Amino acid sequence: MSDRPGEVLRLPAFALFWSSSTLGAFTGAVSAVAFQVLIVTTLGASAFEIGLLNAANVVPYLLFGLIVGALMDRWRRKPAMVLASVGRALVLGAIPVLWVTGTLTVWTFGALFLIFGALTLIADSAAQPMLPRLVPRNQLVSANARLGQAGTVAQTTGPALGGALVSWLSAPVAILIDAVAYLVSAVMLSRIKVDEPKAEPRTDGRHLGHDIVEGLRWTYSHRTLAPMAASVNVWFLGNSIALTAFAPYALRELDLGALVFGLVLALGGVGGFLGAVLAPMAGRRFGVGGAVLAGRVLSALAWLAVLILPASENIAIVAIPLGIGQFLFGLGMGLEDPNEMGYRQAVAPDEMQGRLNASIRTVNRVMFLIGALIAGGLATAFGFRVTIGVSVVIFVVAALIVLFSPLRTARHEDL
Incomplete structure (x- = not known):
């Protein structure tokens, strides 16, 4: 009898996790196109401003990556992912609102972009540690392979989809669609059944620096x-x-x-x-x-x-x-x-x-x-x-x- 593990997508918890991740991958690919069009065309950012905004993409990881990673070993990961998805939906939803009211500028977008990046950092930092709680150890490679397959398809076809949405509907409206997608993702994540110990206050006096x-x-x-x-x-x-x-x-x-x-x-x-x-x-x-x-x-x-x-x-x-x-x-x-x-x-x-x-x-x-x-x-x-x-x-x-x-x-x- 073969000792190969079965199809990992048959596990209900991972199926929801994979669906949320796949939707997020396509949403991220669409947002990447919409952000660039919004920055360059709609807001008319200068080359210097474009450079700053692109650099801002990695700022949350550099400033808070180690801190958030340590917190993920203290916090429950599923609620962190749900809240991060809801937060990203709210941030993206604010962009078309500011655009309609005529108050969207390069700098207000930059502030929202930083918050969006910080929330993405939280989501990513929670997702990887939570996966071993959703699938058996002998199926972790298969689970990561399924995630990789979906991510690759999203990276390959997502920009074309994003370009089409931006062309048909404008960049702010495409971003609004992405905001709704993040809310759907949050609902999927909230339905995952996972055994996570409740976070308890630390009593050993260790601060995050030690961790x-x-x-x-x-x-x-x-x-x-x-x-x-x-x-x-x-x-x-x-x-x-x-x-x-x-x-x-x-x-x-x-x-x-x-x-x-x-x-x-x-x-x-x-x-x-x-x-x-x-x-x-x-x-x-x-x-x-x-x-x-x-x-x-x-x-x-x-x-x-x-x-x-x-x-x-x-x-x-x-x-x-x-x-x-x-x-x-x-x-x-x-x-x-x-x-x-x-x-x-x-x-x-x-x-x-x-x-x-x-x-x-x-x-x-x-x-x-x-x-x-x-x-x-x-x-x-x-x-x-x-x-x-x-x-x-x-x-x-x-x-x-x-x-x-x-x-x-x-x-x-x-x-």
Whole structure:
């Protein structure tokens, strides 16, 4: 008899969680388009203001990521997710109201955007630690794979849906639809039946600073989670450098055009979906270490494909290696993410889940900002190809961390 776990979507609690997450992924993709149109077209923001608003997207994670992670190990996670969804609905609903009354400005939108980002941080910080309470440990990879598949579809098709809604209805009305979607998501989350211990006041005198330091120390000293965290941190550095250089390289130097560039990026979504489908099988066959290592190697190969472009004025010939590269990149992410997340959720005790994820996520954001700054300097001094070449080296380092650590032989079955 097969020892493979059954279909995880048959679990009622996870089915509701997955439905809410999927709706949120599509809503986020639509909002991303609507926000950009609103900022640039409706509000007429300057280049400086656009830069500030885009930077504000990561500010809540940098300022409050570790704090919220520690709180998620003290609070019940389901109520936090429900309240965060309701809060985001109210924030988004305020935007069309301010627009209709003529009081929406770049700065009022910026304030709402920061609040929205903080609420998203709370929702994300609660979701990952709550998942192990919804599904058995041997189904965590499958659960994360299902979430990854839905997220990839949303990222691939959501921007087109968002563009259509904005074109037909205007950006503020599209944002209002997103607000209603978050209320629906909150209702779904509220119906989840999950056993969470009631939050009790701390009586040991420990403040959040102690909890944060304990979480960082536990994460970065664990035998297998430490190399996993270090590898993904390095990966984020390389990814930031590559992504910062890729768009101007493809659109300006290679002169791909918006349509071809969009098709190239869409292949990344196809690869990501396929990788998420194959992730559980890869984890069983090669172990979590093998699946993560494969993802890291594919990331390096993906951007290496960008560097070996044939010299040609034929756009199709140039676009093919780029598309292959994006497909490989998405495939690698789809393979590794469910295995990595499932392993982290299975290894960490419940009281450490929030801090583990917050520690890794916050360092990732810091690395992403550092990477963007490095990419700007490298591209200015040496050009985009050299910048992407540096990212390939960094992706190789991320793979080597896995290869020469105990993580390489880690398997879910050994837990």
